[in-house]
Amino acid sequence: MAKVELKNLSVEFGAFKAVNNVNLTVNDGEFVVYLGPSGCGKTTTLRAVAGLQTATSGDILFDGQRINDQTASERNIAMVFQFVSLYPHLSIAENIVFPLKARGFKRAEIARKLDWVAEIFKLGDELKRFPGALPPGTKQKVALARAVVRDPAVLLLDEPLSAIDEQFREEMRWELGHLQRELGVTTIYVTHDQREAMSLADRIVLMNDSQIVQVDEPHNLFFNPNSIFSGQFIGSPSMNLMDLKPVSGGFRLGDSSIVLPEKIVPDVVRNSAIPVRMGVRPRDVKLVDEPPEFGIEVAVEDVFSVGRERYFSFRVGDEIAQGIDVRSTSTGQGRNVAIRPEGLVFFDSQTGNRIASKGTDV
Amino acid sequence: MTNTMLRLQGLKKAYKGKPALRGLDLEVRHNEIFALLGPTGAGKSSTIQAIAGLLDIDEGDVFLNGHNVTELDPSSRDLSIVFEGFNLLPMLNVFDNIAFALRSPTYRETEQEITRRVQHTAELLRISQHLDRDVDTLSGGEKQRVAIARALVRQPSMFLLDEPLSSLDLKLREGLRSELRQIHQEQNSTMLYATHDYHGAISIADRIGIINNGRILQSGTIEEIFARPANAFVGRLIGSPAMAFFDARIDGDELAIKGCDQRLPIAQFDKVAAHGTEIELGVWPEDIELVNTSDAGSNPASVYAVDNRGYESAAQIQFPGGVFRKVLADGMTLQQGEHCGFRLPKGAGFLFDKASGNRVSHAERGI
Numbered sequence: 001m002a003k004v005e006l007k008n009l010s011v012e013f014g015a016f017k018a019v020n021n022v023n024l025t026v027n028d029g030e031f032v033v034y035l036g037p038s039g040c041g042k043t044t045t046l047r048a049v050a051g052l053q054t055a056t057s058g059d060i061l062f063d064g065q066r067i068n069d070q071t072a073s074e075r076n077i078a079m080v081f082q083f084v085s086l087y088p089h090l091s092i093a094e095n096i097v098f099p100l101k102a103r104g105f106k107r108a109e110i111a112r113k114l115d116w117v118a119e120i121f122k123l124g125d126e127l128k129r130f131p132g133a134l135p136p137g138t139k140q141k142v143a144l145a146r147a148v149v150r151d152p153a154v155l156l157l158d159e160p161l162s163a164i165d166e167q168f169r170e171e172m173r174w175e176l177g178h179l180q181r182e183l184g185v186t187t188i189y190v191t192h193d194q195r196e197a198m199s200l201a202d203r204i205v206l207m208n209d210s211q212i213v214q215v216d217e218p219h220n221l222f223f224n225p226n227s228i229f230s231g232q233f234i235g236s237p238s239m240n241l242m243d244l245k246p247v248s249g250g251f252r253l254g255d256s257s258i259v260l261p262e263k264i265v266p267d268v269v270r271n272s273a274i275p276v277r278m279g280v281r282p283r284d285v286k287l288v289d290e291p292p293e294f295g296i297e298v299a300v301e302d303v304f305s306v307g308r309e310r311y312f313s314f315r316v317g318d319e320i321a322q323g324i325d326v327r328s329t330s331t332g333q334g335r336n337v338a339i340r341p342e343g344l345v346f347f348d349s350q351t352g353n354r355i356a357s358k359g360t361d362v
Numbered sequence: 363m364t365n366t367m368l369r370l371q372g373l374k375k376a377y378k379g380k381p382a383l384r385g386l387d388l389e390v391r392h393n394e395i396f397a398l399l400g401p402t403g404a405g406k407s408s409t410i411q412a413i414a415g416l417l418d419i420d421e422g423d424v425f426l427n428g429h430n431v432t433e434l435d436p437s438s439r440d441l442s443i444v445f446e447g448f449n450l451l452p453m454l455n456v457f458d459n460i461a462f463a464l465r466s467p468t469y470r471e472t473e474q475e476i477t478r479r480v481q482h483t484a485e486l487l488r489i490s491q492h493l494d495r496d497v498d499t500l501s502g503g504e505k506q507r508v509a510i511a512r513a514l515v516r517q518p519s520m521f522l523l524d525e526p527l528s529s530l531d532l533k534l535r536e537g538l539r540s541e542l543r544q545i546h547q548e549q550n551s552t553m554l555y556a557t558h559d560y561h562g563a564i565s566i567a568d569r570i571g572i573i574n575n576g577r578i579l580q581s582g583t584i585e586e587i588f589a590r591p592a593n594a595f596v597g598r599l600i601g602s603p604a605m606a607f608f609d610a611r612i613d614g615d616e617l618a619i620k621g622c623d624q625r626l627p628i629a630q631f632d633k634v635a636a637h638g639t640e641i642e643l644g645v646w647p648e649d650i651e652l653v654n655t656s657d658a659g660s661n662p663a664s665v666y667a668v669d670n671r672g673y674e675s676a677a678q679i680q681f682p683g684g685v686f687r688k689v690l691a692d693g694m695t696l697q698q699g700e701h702c703g704f705r706l707p708k709g710a711g712f713l714f715d716k717a718s719g720n721r722v723s724h725a726e727r728g729i
Contacts, residue, residue, distance in 0.1 A: 166559070174678050174687075175667075177667040177669065177698075178667035178678070181667075181698045181699075193532075198671060199669045199670055201670075218670045218672075234672070235672055236532055237536050306564050311565065
């Protein structure tokens with residue numbers, strides 16, 4: 001197990017910078033998830049750490065040691081890919097101990113290690129079986145067991161769940177979260193699925209356009225996005241975004257006639273010289289029958305109840321905004337939407353950067 | 363006119379001796395969105411194809427609007443179908459793809475009427491600006507809209523949607539789902555929406571049918587299904603997280619639960635089975651209380667893993683008799699490996715037969 005540091009790391013393919021000056025420290029035993037849209041540079045970063053891709057500039061350090069010049073096999077990393085490649089002619093036990101045999105471990109040591117992973121991964125019943133007979137989730141588990149059996153310094157996982165059927169994927173996600181903490185192995189995991197990242201990570205590294213946008217604990221990334229990109233990428237349904245235009249008594253939302261009362265907006269936004277875009281998550285708006293203290297009157301387009309949860313959409317000019325009322329008490333007939341001021345985030349609409357920490361100052 | 367739009371009666375179909383539909387019954391009402399929810403291989407696509415007339419069924423009848431259409435060919439059934447793939451015609455632009463069916467001998471609309479309807483439908487699906495484009499140049503989400511527009515423009519009495527959104531990414535899926543609901547309201551249409559995704563089903567449907575092994579196990583609103591799950595399989599498919607299951611045994615007038623100190627009075631389940639019967643207890647996670655280990659009547663357990671979801675988090679709880687998953691109450695945090703306790707409140711839970719999975723408790727209320 002090791003601490004991993006990336007210092008000013010860049011990877012270039014000709015004129016294209018796939019990874020542009022990335023800095024990050026992954027602590028010993030930490031579970032870090034690289035998240036971002038396809039082409040953002042997350043997989044290239046992982047491949048650079050693995051030694052499968054040469055860094056154009058910058059340093060990669062394991063426990064303070066620069067390892068840029070070491071080959072992949074010298075780095076003591078273990079990597080698991082989206083598509084599992086087990087040896088079909090070897091039993092599960094033989095597949096798992098393969099890397100140990102290849103490195104000339106003693107038989108007693110091999111047996112001890114096999115017992116250890118078989119117990120942690122609960123693979124006791126499968127050890128004598130062959131890969132062809134196993135469901136995809138179990139195959140992925142075997143690949144993982146094979147990766148960690150030789151105590152790698154770092155475990156690297158590239159979209160390991162995305163090729164698995166939805167039915168098994170959720171199961172495997174729970175297992176993976178449990179196993180990583182049980183093993184305590186430093187883990188870097190790449191995914192485009194924000195749900196997976198939220199679920200598994202100690203910290204999420206959100207990437208876009210070859211650069212890191214935000215590094216944070218899942219909870220913080222969700223509630224304190226530093227940019228429009230962070231706010232939109234995390235969470236489902238997506239954060240609603242609307243432009244604020246100052247009018248008397250408040251701010252007009254987008255090109256609608258809805259006016260957001262001034263008192264809901266913090267001073268820095270009120271006095272901002274730059275155009276402001278406001279973000280609010282669907283769960284921070286609520287349908288109410290009476291005009292609320294903090295809220296707006298809207299045209300509700302659709303109300304749809306599932307138990308006590310009420311999904312609704314309302315029109316803000318040309319845009320449709322979404323709301324989810326979790327413990328709804330309204331009749332659903334009203335035209336008023338209450339806003340939880342603490343749930344509002346404000347961005348510079350040109351740069352996309354966050355400009356105010358939280359909603360209201362009242 | 364009855365309230366029933368579609369009725370399927372005893373549909374059977376086998377492929378090379380392997381049964382796909384095993385006597386499937388289903389009713390879809392006028393103007394509702396009905397979700398057919400089941401895992402891969404449950405018979406969803408076969409059901410849709412049987413309704414559309416694209417599949418020769420071995421037995422059973424299909425009624426549309428009260429008429430038996432079993433022997434009618436697909437073009438005479440007044441249905442539109444949208445598949446997971448887009449099946450757009452690559453040599454035609456967006457307008458002509460949408461207009462294609464209206465120009466067929468069945469419709470023979472005037473070009474003026476066709477233009478009016480295509481433009482209106484394109485507006486509904488927000489693809490008006492793409493009407494001149496080649497379909498090959500569209501993104502996945504745009505293609506899916508065109509496929510839906512093509513089905514919509516014919517204004518059939520019913521839409522069949524077979525996993526229409528599952529190839530799209532999450533954000534697009536959510537957007538299109540709420541648009542489908544909106545279009546449904548404007549057009550007063552009836553939709554049958556097949557999906558394997560529980561969230562997808564509950565966020566669009568008025569009623570849901572759970573399908574497994576070529577049979578409908580239960581249909582109803584999601585609230586009805588929560589109140590009286592007909593089968594353990596239904597519990598495993600519904601909810602987020604799904605139902606928690608416990609191995610149990612009837613012991614006199616009590617239910618003994620494997621790995622739990624707590625016993626439940628059998629009276630709460632009605633008379634269910636004989637003393638000594640092994641049975642499965644299913645409890646909705648919302649009904650399970652997480653408590654301190656020292657609390658009276660608590661069952662010792664520990665936290666196996668934690669799942670952060672943004673507004674809330676969920677935990678997998680491990681106890682000597684098995685595991686269950688539960689969304690944590692507001693403000694509660696748990697760490698992997700931590701010890702905790704849980705309690706099953708009196709009155710919560712259902713009993714299911716071990717072999718068939720059928721619910722055996724609360725019999726008097728019916729299914």
